[in-house]
Amino acid sequence: MTLFIDPTSADTRREDPTPEGHAPGDPARRQGFSTRQVHAGERAVAGTPRATPIYLTAGFSFDEYDAAESHFRDGEGYAYTRVANPTIDTVESRIAALEGGTEALLVSSGQAAMSVALLSLVSAGGHVVSSAHVYEGTRGLIADNLSRFGVTSDFVWDIGDPDAWRARIRPETRALVAESLSNARNEVLDIAAIAEIAHEHGIPLVVDNTMATPYLLRPLEHGADLVVHSASKFLAGQGAVIGGVIVDGGRFDAAHGALFPHLLAPQGPGGASVAERAGGRAWIAYARETVAPRFGSTLSPFNAFLIGQGIETLSLRVERQSANALVAARWLEERDEVVSVDYAGLASHPRPDLAARYLPDGHGAVFTFTLRGGQAAARGFVEALRTFTHMTHIGDVRSLVLHPATTSHVGRTPAEQAAAGVHPGTLRLSVGIEDVADLLDDLARGIAAVRVGFGS
Template identity: 45%
Template structure:
């Protein structure tokens, strides 16, 4: 059985995977040592042009790459040598974005996907298969809920959905001998509840399981879940990371902290016959999870990001800290305005002083809770329709986290597959409205909200 875990082979560097001695896995480790802050990492991490090279990450618009010998290509396919050979598995432009996002989260590696849904799917399929079980918070994005409760269920993976605010004793009841992971969202979509990441991490680790956290709304600018014990972080880069409603995408980031050798995850510790008996934990150490996700699942599923798409995402990442600060400040003012309006029944935004999630927000999101607000009108579904149809500047869109303010009625759109009971479990009422506050002047945002509320 051939392995690549010798002291010499660990010096090889299959570029997209980060196969190298851990001290040198990625160039951004040096950047961290230099003490760069998030704002600087957004501009400089992932790509360091050499003398005479393009300052901006170039688009390597090629599906394939030329080599001079069959032996060289064979070493690539055996994960022994450095290089790119097919854009489905790795591309220089996509690689630069993966490195940047991994740097921002503080992980050992990242894998870009074609969408946030693809990222969630691959993240779980990398550790769960038919006959396995996953514990998930119930108040998650409707598309993710449907992926778990319907599609992955058809593949034989069972999910138990729990109230993330339940007691530890109650949550413990959800675990089974075949449970393989715990899943939650930093800021739930659209109910805007804050996950107690440390508590869920302790719960997962007590069972020797990884905690997977979708941190799309928070972004690494507002919260870095690895610092609180999460093991894998997922983002829909379509949202704030892109920020301009240009490019679909997702990303999986590996902390490198979880011990896959506990005995519960033989797929990481036993030979992979599709790579000549390679053992991921032996060959790749802390990067075992993210390497396996790429060379096994991306190889077979093919839901990769394109070079052009990665270029757009990188453009968004460069201004992410500036945009998130403005999104947060505008949303705080909009939430306060809505809370004081006579036609509004309730507002859920964690930064509000009397919000049930305020303490968790102070702990995990001290700089802001993104631009997304969930609120309900006293007139219910009909009032919500009148309100939305009366908006002028604010757009009705099946989207969120755009630079432009937009609004959506989840019960009739993103969460329409859910039953009333499932809607309730997800923290949504028939009259719930999701408002994504953009970067316009706050006076214009409030004026449009005010005139539409008069019609509600």
């Protein structure tokens, strides 16, 4: 049954009747309760915060009528958080400064960061060359998702061979993609060498710097053009939020126009192109203005705030985590139950020269090691741990463990897993900030379980 109420009826109740003698439009008239609960107090004078405030709002009011037109014409001020937000802007500026870039763009996840970066570069008929050692989400994006839109790809297994990269570049190639420090085998990318190859062909090198962090390595300083991070990892540090970021080195120039005509095309009636307006920042300007807001990969201002808080202790955490990881890797390498340890800080690493060149301040907190006894040994090891948390994440203040063959790399064939350094007995560690003696005790507990499991 539908109830109809006659607004002229005597039964109609008002929360705040108009005071006698104050007609609508009279400035002395008191606003109703429902109006006051929405608007009262919002014009209070704000203090000057020392910490970054959280602008947790969908939109922003315009102070004057012409301000709306100015924003939509020139981009001045703020209108809607999907496009720009003061909290997000602050954290973007901080990350750009740490990476040595000209501008950063925060988005909803690390996967969104790589997606937005590539969608800003490639079009149907384009081509991407990627390291085969990239994160599985990145590999799937390039090989599966982009291919549905007519973008082809090739993957390089021997990323240390510049000729292997050069041989896969075609006239339609629009980007080279790699990780500065790979997950899971700790391959160190020769950024300068691969950047030189990319620039020979007028295309950008996109580097995922999540594992190394800008504290240990800044790819833009070695010739990379765009850097991406899963900000959920080391930048945030606490494992509570998801976010991603793209940082532009500002190296776009007119010579790139033939390969990226969408950046030279006029926007709007008689409008200037992205390249004309943004100059060397054209790649990220296009990502910010056209790709990220239209695909809706907006980061919550609250998440941006927590990422910004995490960044304030980034160097302290990564320094401690790297030191702990080196001790743990050396300890594991000495155990008879361990076949191999893949950590860039060890003398046994296949490219110690690159590790010394690109990672002089530490080698990161994430590495893999392989146990004798295959998956059964890995299971026994993980189930014996008490301090390490069994979960799919890295970069947390807490130490974490994962079995890649049955989780992160389960979509690869056994041959592809082996080529990536993932075997049935391989475990990945993300080392946290705990006391290193406690971490070694826990690893010893895992080793003891493996030893008991095989009757030794």
